[in-house]
Amino acid sequence: MDSLVLLVLAMGAVTYIPRMLPMVLLQNLKLPAFLNRFLEFIPFAAIGALIFPGILSSTGDTASAVAGGAVSAMLAYLQLNLMLVVLGGIAGVLAWNLLM
Amino acid sequence: MRNGTSETNITALQKASSTVQERLTFANGAAAGVPVAVGYLPIAVTFGLLAKSSGVPDYITIMMSFFIFAGASQFVGVNLLALGAAHWEIVFTTFIINLRHFLMTASLTRRVEEGTAKKWLALLSFGVTDETFTVASLRRERELSPAFLLGLNLIAFSAWNAGTWAGIFLGSGLPEAIQTSMGIALYAMFIGLLVPSMKKSRPVLVISLLAVGIHSFLQWFPLFEGLSAGWGIIITTILAAAAGAVIFPGGGKA
Numbered sequence: 001m002d003s004l005v006l007l008v009l010a011m012g013a014v015t016y017i018p019r020m021l022p023m024v025l026l027q028n029l030k031l032p033a034f035l036n037r038f039l040e041f042i043p044f045a046a047i048g049a050l051i052f053p054g055i056l057s058s059t060g061d062t063a064s065a066v067a068g069g070a071v072s073a074m075l076a077y078l079q080l081n082l083m084l085v086v087l088g089g090i091a092g093v094l095a096w097n098l099l100m
Numbered sequence: 101m102r103n104g105t106s107e108t109n110i111t112a113l114q115k116a117s118s119t120v121q122e123r124l125t126f127a128n129g130a131a132a133g134v135p136v137a138v139g140y141l142p143i144a145v146t147f148g149l150l151a152k153s154s155g156v157p158d159y160i161t162i163m164m165s166f167f168i169f170a171g172a173s174q175f176v177g178v179n180l181l182a183l184g185a186a187h188w189e190i191v192f193t194t195f196i197i198n199l200r201h202f203l204m205t206a207s208l209t210r211r212v213e214e215g216t217a218k219k220w221l222a223l224l225s226f227g228v229t230d231e232t233f234t235v236a237s238l239r240r241e242r243e244l245s246p247a248f249l250l251g252l253n254l255i256a257f258s259a260w261n262a263g264t265w266a267g268i269f270l271g272s273g274l275p276e277a278i279q280t281s282m283g284i285a286l287y288a289m290f291i292g293l294l295v296p297s298m299k300k301s302r303p304v305l306v307i308s309l310l311a312v313g314i315h316s317f318l319q320w321f322p323l324f325e326g327l328s329a330g331w332g333i334i335i336t337t338i339l340a341a342a343a344g345a346v347i348f349p350g351g352g353k354a
Contacts, residue, residue: 023206050230052312086138086289089285092284
């Protein structure tokens with residue numbers, strides 16, 4: 001096997017193992033209430049961290065990213081369909097770049 | 101008296117069973133994954149293009165999307181390869197970037213139907229990305245069936261691989277203006293999933309804003325300049341979720 005194939009498989013292994021171990025080992029484990037709450041809150045903490053400040057550099061310039069993000073946030077606040085929120089964000093960036 | 105109690109019990113049971121969710125299906129999962137797939141396509145096309153222009157052999161690029169299935173680390177991997185970095189260094193960087201999934205699957209597995217076989221869990225965990233995790237975690241249903249997760253992960257995985265192939269073999273992406281604008285797609289999806297939950301639950305609002313604050317601080321405060329993106333997200337997630345667990349002893353519904 002050439003070394004690039006080995007590299008890809010090694011990258012795959014170090015990606016897969018941290019995904020797999022908690023999934024398999026923690027499913028039925030009884031945990032203290034604090035840890036349960038911690039695990040319950042992880043999604044909201046992770047999503048907050050994933051959105052910001054990464055979103056600012058997602059379109060190449062901060063202003064258009066803010067415009068797109070604002071459109072998405074507004075549509076999401078109105079609880080429109082998720083696909084509309086996504087398309088609205090894209091349209092917001094596109095409109096900003098065309099108009100500004 | 102005894103009769104009365106049992107009647108109340110029956111009504112309570114009926115109420116409970118009528119509000120109990122239908123078991124989520126494979127098709128529910130695939131449908132929930134459509135926005136993820138739409139967001140993945142242009143990124144995967146870009147990845148295919150970038151890898152090709154960096155001189156990575158096509159079969160290696162294809163294998164990356166198939167065996168790694170993690171966007172950020174694949175981009176970094178190709179960049180490091182092009183820079184001539186040592187292979188152990190690329191593997192180590194990949195590990196750090198994707199270590200955050202450790203926290204995500206630790207959280208997600210508590211929502212998977214009880215009694216799901218370990219081999220199923222092991223298979224499903226391969227498809228957990230920031231995006232599929234987010235979509236699954238923010239479902240209103242408390243219990244997630246393996247079929248649902250399979251549908252969700254499979255459509256995301258298919259889009260990622262199809263996009264990679266398209267980038268390599270079609271050799272051109274979308275028009276520049278569209279491509280740039282689509283950079284926001286997955287962020288918009290995160291916003292679309294998070295905001296309704298923020299409206300409904302004060303703990304969610306507080307914890308996600310806290311995470312935004314902590315992550316911004318880590319990114320912009322000069323002291324933490326050397327901190328890699330992978331660690332930034334891990335530290336932020338742990339701090340914000342732990343703070344939430346301290347502040348809200350009643351859990352997410354408070």
